[in-house]
Amino acid sequence: AIRCCSLSSRAQTEYVPNHIPDPNYIRVLDTTLRDGEQAAGATMTSNQKLEIARQLARLRVDIIEAGYPAASEEDSKIVQRIAREVGNGNYGPRRDSEEDDGYVPVICALARCTENDVRVAWEAVRHARRRRIHVFIGSSKIHMKEKLRKSETDVIEIAGKMIRFARSLGCEDIEFSPEDSGRSNKELLYKILGEAIKAGATTVNIPDTVGGSLHRGFRKLIRDIRTNTDGTENVIISIHCHNDRGLALANTLEGVYEGARQVEVTVNGIGERAGNAALEEFVMVLRGPGEHPQDIYTGINQLQIDTASKMVEEYSGLYLQPHKPIVGSNAYSHASGIHQDGMLKNKGTYEIFSPEEIGRQRSNQAGIELGRLSGSAGLKSVVNKIGFNLDDEQFENVFKSFKEIAKQKKKITELDVRTLVLDEIFKS
Ligand code: KIV
Ligand code: ZN
DSSP: OOHHHHHHHHHHHHHTTTSSSSTBBOOEEEEEIIIIITTTTTOOOOOHHHHHHHHHHHHHHHEEEEEEEGGOOHHHHHHHHHHHHGGGGGSOOTTTTOOOOOOEEEEEEEEEEHHHHHHHHHHHHHTTSSSSEEEEESSSSHIIIIIOOOOOHHHHHHHHHHHHHHTTOOOOOOEEEETTTGOOOOHHHHHHHHHHHHHHHHHEEEEETSSSSOHHHHHHHHHHHHHOOOHHHGGGEEOOOOESSSSSHHHHHHHTTTTTOOEEEGGGGGGGOOOOOOOBHHHHHHHHOOOOOEEEOOOGGGGGGHHHHHHHHHHOOOOTTTTOTTSSTTTTOSHHHHHHHHHHGGGGGTTTSSSSGGGGOOSSSTTBBBBBTTHHHHHHHHHHTTTTOHHHHHHHHHHHHHHHTTTTEEEEBBHHHHHHHHHHHHHO
């Protein structure tokens, strides 16, 4: 479904932690600065994080998970700065056409279930206009036994206690995650989530922490949680999927189809190991084409996707594969003769949406990338674009020379074509 930004941001102005005015609206929690930065080699400087937070606001994410403040003094300081600035609407120029509808993102900080983590998280986010603490504790057998060395009863009790503690500090927006939900016992999940809701959690997040879930099973998990957990009708259900088997996006969608109204994603899908579900992929899947069970939509400003992607790529140093969906450098390039011919006639022949829709300008009119497989239509479009009008014989000769150099060179640039054309025109 294609919706305009102003409708979704209107839904956002009436922000109540556990309430979505429009049942089809999907909140986007971006965790590029927290889970994304946990990716190996992705450490960013504080200034880079602030820049990304500003861009996430321009992208109109609903919630920015800005970091894990208990990790270090520096982590705490940058979350605080993001809360004070971006969390109060200071994130740089708005587009001229944008009316001020009161949008400010929620600033969220992660905390383990310890008093120190929760207190430090609160200190970091409290100056934001809308602030959230996200507390988590492992609930799978392996996490409880090997990592936490706690029983089920302990874990349930600690979760409830820490949520009450966070509320006692003055935080009214609390997210709770049973870490490794995908591998947790369902009966335990119903109990721990029920306890979390009773203690005051406003969002309950179901993480597939190690990407071990298959989409059908994950969908059933969300359905079972909604059916069997007391109080889920009063909170937002959230989905957080890792991509270890390439299913993060599919699992996220399945969760949404079962009623989850928050998704946790990262720009470019960066994150621990194989990463998280990618923000841009989720947004463009919802945008269509394609049927969804409900008329669901996000408030994301698609036109800011390309800038966000490039910024995260550069700052994190995690460079994209050229064929990365939506934002890869080849995502709108057409190399074979048949495809180039189609694109020159109608761009809909080989694209379901254009790069302009994510805010990217095409390097040339129809995404033509000249190479070994290109045909005469593609070459002719470039010859004309660079300002030459050859007769049939001249063009035939240029095309032959082009095919020869394309055997040795992967990509043929406009400069290469210009040289071939000039050689032809001035040949004695
Ligand atoms: O993957 C995970 O379980 C997490 C939690 C902290 C939500 O990132
Ligand atoms: Zn995660």
